[in-house]
Amino acid sequence: MNPDISRERENASFNLEILTNVLDGGAEKTNRRREIESLVIGDPDFQHEDLNFLSRSERYDAAVRKSAQMILKLREYGISDPEEIYSYKTCVHRGRPEPLDLHLGMFLPTLLNQSSPAQLETFFMPAWNLEIIGTYAQTEMGHGTHIRALETTATYDPSTQEFVLNSPTISSIKWWPGGLGKTSNHAIVLAQLYTQGKCHGLHAFITPIRCMKTHMPLPGVVVGDIGPKFGFDEVDNGYLKLENVRIPRENMLMKYAQVEPDGTYVKPPSDKLTYGTMVFIRSMIVGESARALSKSCTIAIRYSAVRHQSELRPGEPEPQILDYQTQQYKLFPLLATAYAFHFVGQYMNKTYHRISGDISLGDFSELPELHALSAGLKAFTTWAANTGIEVCRMSCGGHGYSRCSSLPDIYVTFTPTCTYEGENTVMMLQTARYLVKSYKQARAGQQLTGIVSYLNESQSRIQPHSVSSRPTVVNINDLVSLVEAYKFRAAKLVEVAAKNLQLELQHSKSNEDAWNNTSIDLVRASDAHCHYVVVKLFAAKLSEIGDKAVHSVLSTLALLYALHGVAQNSGDFLKAGLLSVSQLDQISQRLKGLLLEIRPNAVALVDAFDYRDEMLNSSLGRYDGNVYEHMFEWAKKSPLNHTEVHESHNKYLKPLRSKL
């Protein structure tokens, strides 16, 4: 054990295990998670060479092998709780995506939720037993977030009682679905349904794409891998071009909408039913933001505790870089953000489960708010984590660029969350639509409830005024007071956006043009709203913490998170008259004080995330701090070191000498 890092741990002011339990949601959950981790990490069937040393084809191969093993083991151990399956899978693939992700996460659930009883009978067990391996083919080459524009067609032919599927243009080729390229033999294809000469919009079709015996593509099916990406090396994201592919009428998912044998279309009872899954996935992504950022902080902070560099005092040994104020200022606000996002993720999960009970009873009343919240928070947290991971990486100096740090992998694995399941800017605008609607309702005298209820106050409290005349009410040392300040900022920015939208409407050709011409303001309003929600939820979490020492250290983090956000957005707070210029100076000084308060607990605060070395897979982030020994051992295994003299020397450089 590196002595620097041991000393850090001795200095911690709180009991690690209590905080870990808070993060896991209880001691029982911590224990069960650890059990599962031990089960996987000790299992020789899941050992593998460092993936960084393998070609893409080898990485895909290793992932398929482990996924196949995993299915067997899950059944062997009787693990069937979705959360536990998720934990197990995360362990097996060390947090990386894998070729069966869409089979397990989209194909099976969609079958379960959207099949008629007869379809369940036909498809579910073969899919459960991996005879049918499926994916979910929605995105097309030319169409992403705006799914109504998808071009793939499914035209019903009553003479044979079949649908004829086609990719009519190059931009309609299905593109990106995970597991589509090489792994799947079926796909749920989203296509525009045509029957009796009329288009009825998007519907889902179970489409066989490869032969169940030979695994060769079926006639009319052009399928393959879309090529190398920024990360996701283990996944065969694929393309699918359909050329008059015929499937039986029974392959349209018919729990809700139906096509009768003669081609008569029967409408679904409600379109809100598929809404829930989307909300669930976006809520999950908030948790992913927390995990990716907390892993990155773990690596960067541990390494900063053992890395010595430069000099603070002449003649003295190089200090730990964690003692540099600039390093603390890079990492500790991100650490606070990681904690904040963990708690937001917990809240979203809990809320989703509470509301989904209501939904199944036909009560959709809370769904719009949750939908708006999950869209905005998905964008807010993924953007922040995305930037934060790179800050962590670059805070590690040169070694952050080595694959052995794991930080490049964390980044490339995480960054797609900014785009998939709803592109972030589009998400922010969806939230803004809800905010503007709520604002208008409040103006019209309606009393809002829920998280937007602060807009009720906006008429009376948020008045135009000069900065200096506004009385200063914020106490910068009081989190509750800061939550209020964030609330007023959000209210102010929603109001600005709504008013600008109103102004645009007076000049614009259409509502849509006005909306577009206000969208910068609308995104800012959503951002401020989400920021408020995060600060508020962090503050609310504190009230649940019984342990005094843990409460104290989390309070410091929460204050850091809130004040750092104020400093980063000081223009908004000044402009709204929420803070005075001298308070901003006080905040700058207070932030420095908070960094020093957190400093002795920094390593313990990342230890509490409780990532095993096997999960981090980082030379820099090792628990024992023995960074350099491990890096050297790792480097020796680099494929370029398999021979002392690389063949290129003899092929190109040696012959060159005689030519010059």
Next chain:
Amino acid sequence: MNPDISRERENASFNLEILTNVLDGGAEKTNRRREIESLVIGDPDFQHEDLNFLSRSERYDAAVRKSAQMILKLREYGISDPEEIYSYKTCVHRGRPEPLDLHLGMFLPTLLNQSSPAQLETFFMPAWNLEIIGTYAQTEMGHGTHIRALETTATYDPSTQEFVLNSPTISSIKWWPGGLGKTSNHAIVLAQLYTQGKCHGLHAFITPIRCMKTHMPLPGVVVGDIGPKFGFDEVDNGYLKLENVRIPRENMLMKYAQVEPDGTYVKPPSDKLTYGTMVFIRSMIVGESARALSKSCTIAIRYSAVRHQSELRPGEPEPQILDYQTQQYKLFPLLATAYAFHFVGQYMNKTYHRISGDISLGDFSELPELHALSAGLKAFTTWAANTGIEVCRMSCGGHGYSRCSSLPDIYVTFTPTCTYEGENTVMMLQTARYLVKSYKQARAGQQLTGIVSYLNESQSRIQPHSVSSRPTVVNINDLVSLVEAYKFRAAKLVEVAAKNLQLELQHSKSNEDAWNNTSIDLVRASDAHCHYVVVKLFAAKLSEIGDKAVHSVLSTLALLYALHGVAQNSGDFLKAGLLSVSQLDQISQRLKGLLLEIRPNAVALVDAFDYRDEMLNSSLGRYDGNVYEHMFEWAKKSPLNHTEVHESHNKYLKPLRSKL
């Protein structure tokens, strides 16, 4: 040609060629650059498979092949001007780093600048003819920017007239030098010189590391590749562990410092002489920031012109995404930044060449200012470009994640500039040291000259005052007035940092602690200083532009750059009383207007960067806009598509069925 992108080009308001000449520094330079590009791109010897489809070893192999060819061709064509060699090399390797970079860029120049005449005689021609292939081994596993702490030792043994080189610890192993792992047979090793029982600090030693015949590592030399990284796949960044490696006394570079045969150490006349190279490289990096960002903007803006998505007006076809305000707000400020950085790069290059004339005449007077400026601007521009590339990538939706977009490659190739040649935060603090020193001189009554002369005014003009009482002097539509505002902001933040430093000195144990405890403020001061310099140089460049239409479009970009910066840092401007709250609202609206003004010229403005398709290597950024056809062709070549059925299917998935 895609009709959307043709239409964009027809709408341009200015003559493309004139702007390209401005960027290149004259029509002659544009022509010569194009000549060189045609020479390389038409050359069958430089053709290669898409690197994304190759393993790392194959990529290294391809790079060595092309580098060897390049050396032959450069001599064949008689290209010897350093700038032209740079252009040629950039073309051959399509902007990627290559295994001979350090041989050409560091080993040969260091030999030239620091060898005695006898050493030149011995080493230069063999190195020029690639018998000796060298690298520059400075960084160690545990030591980067703070080079005084390097641990490698070179101990003089007068009995044999040799230096004995050692890596005494694991953290002293040389780590990261490009070309060190497999390519080089020599390294210039930076080591602490010991002679006659005394350490004389860092000196450079020409150290043979591999046998000139067999290319096997020499006795006592442990050398290899450091393993896969975030990018840089073509380069064998290496490690080097020296175990009692003996080299002749004549292998210490002796132009300045010397060790006589008996071990007597002779001091160098000045330590400023090696200073210049560092300044030069940092100045070059400013240009790299401009290039990386302008490439990214080219790809993102062209793709945004051909990509249709979502709907603005119901029932109408999906609009070009370049028509979305949020998309413009992401990309156009970056486009303006790319132009700004091009002009800053030109300025730095010109200034360096002007000053280096003085330096060679022994006049070092301007060096400190240029040193401070190059450090800060290196950090300022690389951070901005680094973030900007990712914004461009994510503005392309899902396809930005595909390697065929080239954006992931641009990012991983560029991001190390934030760390190498001086870690960015350290760079900012170096600039801050100069600023604080200048500030103190001004306070002491000294009249400052050069770029920091604005600090002369700080005593009289920058007074504490309330936000509302300050008369508003800034005209937000006038670039000259905005330059002034940036200047005052910089002056204010330098003053804040200097005063906080002073306060800390009253409480701190030492100057160094006080410095550390103020470093957040110091970095902000440097950042504001650099921001001011960039806005100022952009404004200054406009006065050189004769063509009216080009002047007009560049003025719009400059105004966008300046106002966007104000909006992003509105807290500073409000706090300093430089702008009123209502002016900030006007700026928000004005920014929207500027986006619309730039919109019709957006594609032409990236066309003017004049990157050939072969240089961009991006399906999304193609000149002809035929994005999707090209993506599909590219994907079909993915290695995973070499067989229809991947072997993992038969190995793991098929057998699984019987087990379940």
